[in-house]
Amino acid sequence: MHIGNLRTALYAYLHARKNKGKFILRIEDTDQARLVEDSVKVIYESLASTGLEHDEGPDKGGPVGPYVQSERRPIYKEYAEKLLKEGQAYRCFCEKEEKTEKPSEEEHEGAILGYDGRCRKLSEAEVQEKLSKGLPYIIRQKIDREGRTTFTDFVYGPITVEHKQLDDQILLKRDGYPTYNFANVVDDHLMGITHVMRGCEYISSTPKYILLYRAFSWDIPEHIHLPHILNADGRKLSKREGSVALSDFLDKGYLPEAILNYIALLGWNPGTEQEFFTKADLIENVRRRDRPIPAFSGISVFPG
Numbered sequence: 001m002h003i004g005n006l007r008t009a010l011y012a013y014l015h016a017r018k019n020k021g022k023f024i025l026r027i028e029d030t031d032q033a034r035l036v037e038d039s040v041k042v043i044y045e046s047l048a049s050t051g052l053e054h055d056e057g058p059d060k061g062g063p064v065g066p067y068v069q070s071e072r073r074p075i076y077k078e079y080a081e082k083l084l085k086e087g088q089a090y091r092c093f094c095e096k097e098e099k100t101e102k103p104s105e106e107e108h109e110g111a112i113l114g115y116d117g118r119c120r121k122l123s124e125a126e127v128q129e130k131l132s133k134g135l136p137y138i139i140r141q142k143i144d145r146e147g148r149t150t151f152t153d154f155v156y157g158p159i160t161v162e163h164k165q166l167d168d169q170i171l172l173k174r175d176g177y178p179t180y181n182f183a184n185v186v187d188d189h190l191m192g193i194t195h196v197m198r199g200c201e202y203i204s205s206t207p208k209y210i211l212l213y214r215a216f217s218w219d220i221p222e223h224i225h226l227p228h229i230l231n232a233d234g235r236k237l238s239k240r241e242g243s244v245a246l247s248d249f250l251d252k253g254y255l256p257e258a259i260l261n262y263i264a265l266l267g268w269n270p271g272t273e274q275e276f277f278t279k280a281d282l283i284e285n286v287r288r289r290d291r292p293i294p295a296f297s298g299i300s301v302f303p304g
Contacts, residue, residue, distance in 0.1 A: 025054040153206075260279065
């Protein structure tokens with residue numbers, strides 16, 4: 001477990017405990033090409049060694065399981081087909097290697113280069129013809145190019161993204177597995193997640209998540225994007241430049257309590273001179289917000 005991932009887990013854990021919520025462990029293993037042997041075992045060991053006890057998960061069960069995404073494939077298929085039926089998604093028959101046309105600057109000035117949406121223009125008859133030939137396809141989200149999405153992040157404040165900067169993201173791949181972006185939205189809704197904590201690299205994808213919530217007419221959770229933990233040179237931590245995993249620090253003799261104490265202060269302080277905190281101290285110092293207390297708070301851990 002990357003030390004930055006552990007900090008995200010810690011913040012989610014503290015928020016859940018302070019607000020009498022649930023801390024849920026979900027294994028996100030839908031990107032089969034990136035699976036690492038024994039990675040799930042490492043996740044369990046990392047949470048156990050630091051005392052971040054989860055209330056629900058693959059090993060404990062719970063009312064909203066299964067908690068392993070590869071075991072939830074029928075659920076994702078059901079919701080993808082629902083979007084297809086309601087015109088919020090479409091089948092894409094393009095090959096991976098097929099080049100997409102560059103949008104004209106006049107129509108899509110500032111657009112992010114990606115899929116050009118050619119298959120969203122297919123008629124129903126053309127789609128059925130391709131299906132009758134047994135052509136493989138993926139399912140893409142249909143995004144209105146004319147709009148914009150605004151959300152307020154707990155850390156970065158109000159953020160607005162023009163839809164012309166978004167391409168029609170993939171929801172279901174040819175192998176039937178969902179993408180990270182689609183699976184997380186479906187699971188966060190079904191698991192009652194009210195607060196999504198993840199790294200700031202996902203800010204650019206958040207408008208797509210919000211558009212999916214709206215397509216389903218679901219409540220949109222709060223978003224908290226955490227800045228990267230940087231090294232002494234001001235660059236993002238990298239395996240090439242030193243220790244980044246929890247196991248690295250444990251192997252060097254650092255106590256789990258000391259590690260949690262240290263990373264808790266990477267991006268937060270209680271507003272006092274206190275430097276040493278037990279887990280109970282950290283929970284107590286989490287400030288409640290002036291809004292209804294959430295019923296659930298969750299964390300997603302990617303085993304890659």
